Amino acid sequence: MFKTQKEEKQIRSRHILSLLMENETGALSRVSGLFSQRGYNIESLTVAPTDDPTLSRMTLVTKGNDASVEQIVKQLNKLIDIVKVMELSDYSHIEREIMFVKVAATNMESCASIKRMADIFRANVIDVKNKMYTIEITGRPDKLDGFLETMEEHKIIEVVRSGAMGITRGSNALKV
């Protein structure tokens, strides 16, 4: 089936944006404020200073059609504290997220199953105490989703996700 232009407009796909911004107080709230003011959605957002301490690097995942994401990029560029914006989805790129999951094992069998699943997903058990397993896992967000699904048969106590971060492959770089 072909889609009409109107339907095409409504397709909301996932976009991952990388930002370099001045490491100033308030810069983060300018970005998050922009999203709430203009009704854009934020799926995840992660930010930390770079090797240059005057700059922060942010990775932001949003959903929207192409026109709305183009508008988001323009509005971000308009913020005075933003130095550069790059839509990573336009480039060949690597994307990772880190997650901690704390799971309660109910019996010996579930202990083994947790360990086995962790191995399959190349996750690490980083703490065990009182049948509480804390697992660290890194990967693309969908891999983390998959791992969480397998853990559902156990008792999930706590989940901490970092939000996605990304970098381009090869010589493309987001630099000042």
Add this chain to the structure above:
Amino acid sequence: MKLSGAEIFIECLKAENVDTIFGYPGGAVLFLYDELYKAEARGDIRHILARHEQGAVHGAEGYAKSTDKPGVAIVTSGPGATNAVTGIADAYMDSVPLVVITGQVPLGLIGKDSFQEIDIVGITRPCVKHNFLVTSIEDIAPTMKKAFHIAMSGRPGPVLVDIPKDLTNPDVDKIEFNYPKELKMRSYQPTIKGNKKQIRTALKMIAEAKKPILYAGGGVVSAKAHKELTEFGQAFNFPVTNTLMGLGTYPSNDKQYIGMLGMHGTFEANRTMHHADLIICIGARFDDRVTGDLNKFSPNAKVIHIDIDPASISKNINAHNPIVGDVKEVLNSLFDIMKEEKIKPNKSAFDAWWKEIKEWQSVNCLAYDQDDKIIKAQYVVEKLWEVTNGDSYVASDVGQHQMFAAQYYKFNKPNRWINSGGLGTMGFGLPAAMGVQLAHPEEVVSVVTGDGSIQMCIQELGTCKQYDLPLNIINLNNGYLGMVRQWQEFFYEERYAMTYNQSLPDFVKLAEAYGHVGARIEKPADVEGALREAIKDTKRLHFLDFVVEEQGNVYPMIPAGYGHNEMYLNKQDAIDDMNGKK
């Protein structure tokens, strides 16, 4: 020599050639006011004391909108700062270059819910171009430099600088003053020059067009590109329409001018827009009051959009040819390319198109009947235009009177029309006019307002007295919040919820109480005389309270959700539409 923070602040204003600053004192700005007091005594800077912080900021806006300088306002922390927010938001929506200085509680008291503490940087974040909280005395000068640079460059806008009280205290610290000469910000470099390839494409699109329209807005005022716009329009024989914010950028007495477009624009401008095959948008932003329903907007047109703000392009209407840059620069490089490539526009290329437009013009959509009993608001504005030879500065508030002023006062020059377009701020007119008069003491400045709007900043009559500002206040008094009442008449079955202005003051006595001249005009025959008398008096403010038709409406009108081809030209159209006869 070492200077205190407050002294540094004054030196920064001097370095930026600020001669007038609007404000209202308070606890957190006492040290700054102490230095302002000395600066005024030296004749360096004039401070205008408004009667409310909102008035101070609107005053600064009027000053900026009527000159090519930024407006500067200073207010105290807490309520002083929150009162300024409406003015700041107004400046943001209409791209007015402002630097607003707010006092803040001392650094050590921030975050402790101190007396008159408010996070004004947080509050204003969505309605400023940028804002700063200064956290050290060393930062005052560089921050002020950045503030003026950001406010004035690119797409202009308001910048707020929040200065904690202790940084201005001479007993706390003094440092050497150094005002940065040059400023380079890696994160802020507006695009000024337009892309030549895109401009060439624009010329090709124009050559292929049969039904073009030139649609110019407030960006032309900001860029001071009215001459270039006129030259461009006349070279190609385009029909030209202005937005509310762009009035005066193209001379309205030119034969190619087809009036303002949009919700209360002319029939011919909206029809021309609707049937166009090429829209050349210059310094405008396809605001919803211009476009009506986006799905019905100009269905067959290609769009060339020239604007300094990339985010304004393809936001509401997709641009086939986006050209980012200062509109003056872009038009000048377009002229250069025309010379290089020896492009001679064919002046008769659009003759057939003009024939269609002339027919729409013949509807004469702004016609009205003035009898000898009840004054029509339109008539007052038209007379004001006559009496002032079309050359008054006109500040307006928001509502029906604003639309009448936009429709019936024909501006031929930019910067003459001072109104609140984007935010639609009632109470804007009077304080903005003060700013205009202070910037142009010898010129005629009129305020077109209504009985609702004027009461929202009426306290500024006191400021006008203090500084002897001979404004002409044209109060179109119909006893209603007219624009809201009009909507209630059309769309809420005439249920006039809270739109009747009960207990209006006696405006004549009110004006007199403030030391001005007041007059009440009730007969059409007295309109012109009253206006002439007010304009003639260059010493005193005249408050003319015109008793106008109670339930008059603004026509033409595109109701919300309608297209440019679905206008009401009169009450019958509205009734027919409501009865489903259309």
